[in-house]
Amino acid sequence: MSLNTTRLVVTADNEGGWDYGTLRGPYSAFHIANGAKYCVYNNRLMPVSQKISREEGYWILRQKAGLFDTGERPIQISGPDAEKLCNKVFTRNISNLKPGRAGYALLSYPNGKILCDGVLLRLAQDTFWYVQADGPVYSWLIAHAQGLDVEISDPNSWVAQVQGPAALDIFDKLVEGGLPADFKYFSVRKARINGQDVIVSRTGWTNEAGFEFYTLPNEPNYDGAALWNAVLGAGKPFGLEVCGLDSMEVRRIEAGILNNGSDMDDTMTPFEAGLGAFVDLSKDDFIGKAALAAEKRESRLIGLVSEGGEPVREGPVTIAGKKVGFVTAAAFSPFLEAGIAIVRLDQPYAEGTKVEVLGRDGKTHSAVLAQLPLYDKEKKIPRGLIVDIPARKSGGNKETTKSRKPEAVHS
Numbered sequence: 001m002s003l004n005t006t007r008l009v010v011t012a013d014n015e016g017g018w019d020y021g022t023l024r025g026p027y028s029a030f031h032i033a034n035g036a037k038y039c040v041y042n043n044r045l046m047p048v049s050q051k052i053s054r055e056e057g058y059w060i061l062r063q064k065a066g067l068f069d070t071g072e073r074p075i076q077i078s079g080p081d082a083e084k085l086c087n088k089v090f091t092r093n094i095s096n097l098k099p100g101r102a103g104y105a106l107l108s109y110p111n112g113k114i115l116c117d118g119v120l121l122r123l124a125q126d127t128f129w130y131v132q133a134d135g136p137v138y139s140w141l142i143a144h145a146q147g148l149d150v151e152i153s154d155p156n157s158w159v160a161q162v163q164g165p166a167a168l169d170i171f172d173k174l175v176e177g178g179l180p181a182d183f184k185y186f187s188v189r190k191a192r193i194n195g196q197d198v199i200v201s202r203t204g205w206t207n208e209a210g211f212e213f214y215t216l217p218n219e220p221n222y223d224g225a226a227l228w229n230a231v232l233g234a235g236k237p238f239g240l241e242v243c244g245l246d247s248m249e250v251r252r253i254e255a256g257i258l259n260n261g262s263d264m265d266d267t268m269t270p271f272e273a274g275l276g277a278f279v280d281l282s283k284d285d286f287i288g289k290a291a292l293a294a295e296k297r298e299s300r301l302i303g304l305v306s307e308g309g310e311p312v313r314e315g316p317v318t319i320a321g322k323k324v325g326f327v328t329a330a331a332f333s334p335f336l337e338a339g340i341a342i343v344r345l346d347q348p349y350a351e352g353t354k355v356e357v358l359g360r361d362g363k364t365h366s367a368v369l370a371q372l373p374l375y376d377k378e379k380k381i382p383r384g385l386i387v388d389i390p391a392r393k394s395g396g397n398k399e400t401t402k403s404r405k406p407e408a409v410h411s
Contacts, residue, residue, distance in 0.1 A: 004313040005360060009037040009048055025158050026215060026224025027069050034242065041071035041134050049244035055334055057247025061208060063389055064239035065164030067231060068248055072118065074157045074214060075138055077128040079150035086128060089144055091270060093283040097122045102188045102201050106270050106278050112291030113266045114273065115140065119203055121188045131159060133260035156217050163210035165389050166238035171211050174234035175200065185383045194230035196221040206248055207255030207373060207382050250331040253340050256303060256372025263301060263328040263342050274299035298348045303372040306339035306357055308365025315358035317343050324349065327357065335390050340374060
């Protein structure tokens with residue numbers, strides 16, 4: 001196993017060619033001017049870093065709001081048999097998902113192992129968008145749509161999100177008509193921003209309050225640059241800044257939000273990834289159901305906290321020198337003032353188990369296993385039940401400024 005102590009990224013170069021098939025996205029000109037570095041995700045360039053530092057971006061996200069350009073790929077599933085196909089390929093019961101709502105959804109192989117995950121948006125009774133993580137979803141849907149009255153298509157939409165305690169106030173200023181009273185957590189709808197049509201959902205990848213907006217490039221009023229500038233303009237009074245995905249990475253580890261292909265992959269079942277709540281074995285047959293029905297219901301993913309510093313990704317986790325798992329994602333949490341990680345165990349161990357973990361400094365440090373999320377375990381922040389704005393630490397004080405005024409909170 002090669003340890004990921006360095007990050008491989010790409011940068012823009014003033015030469016033509018050689019990036020064939022890699023999509024740059026509608027906001028690429030801004031990112032190039034802002035000195036972004038990229039990784040490739042779903043054949044799309046994701047700006048991993050921006051001018052703002054990873055730690056500064058983290059605090060912007062926690063205290064104000066960050067604008068993130070992400071690489072998830074929406075795929076449209078439409079037609080009379082759209083719901084039938086969705087129930088065939090997804091592990092959860094899609095019939096319970098009403099138009100105007102979104103839900104986390106998993107795809108599994110016939111052997112019950114994970115193919116991909118993402119958020120399924122139900123735009124109408126016969127129209128869904130699956131906003132997928134990195135994985136072979138498009139061809140999978142095409143293959144399993146044979147014989148059904150359904151069309152699989154690529155809307156060529158690009159996803160970005162505004163996350164943080166000021167996000168919904170920004171939404172209120174940004175979207176024509178303001179923030180609807182019924183725009184609850186995991187709501188989805190069409191909207192207009194600066195005269196152009198978009199899709200918006202009250203979702204995100206940070207466990208902060210926030211929303212995502214999806215471009216509709218086939219609409220006659222589409223203008224990607226104008227859309228980006230409109231979001232920045234609406235957010236400026238609230239301290240919105242463009243942040244790199246490395247800032248989001250810290251927050252999603254704290255929140256226990258998984259990344260397909262690293263935290264979980266096609267060697268694991270949803271149960272082993274702690275995602276059994278999204279497997280409905282009571283519904284009619286779906287791909288992987290028989291295999292999953294026979295699987296153990298034990299999770300092998302857990303969080304880790306190390307006071308000694310940031311663990312190294314893919315580094316071993318040991319107990320008394322014996323390897324019991326490895327780190328799938330790691331960062332230093334400025335809020336918790338500790339190294340944090342997601343760990344894939346060889347077999348389940350209880351929260352509170354003391355372990356050792358390899359740090360980025362090359363040394364082995366003491367650590368403890370902790371259930372995810374590492375805090376806000378009931379996910380009250382993204383649901384708008386509390387506003388939690390932490391103060392930066394000084395002298396080891398874990399001071400937090402909290403507001404618990406339901407009349408001022410977007411629920």
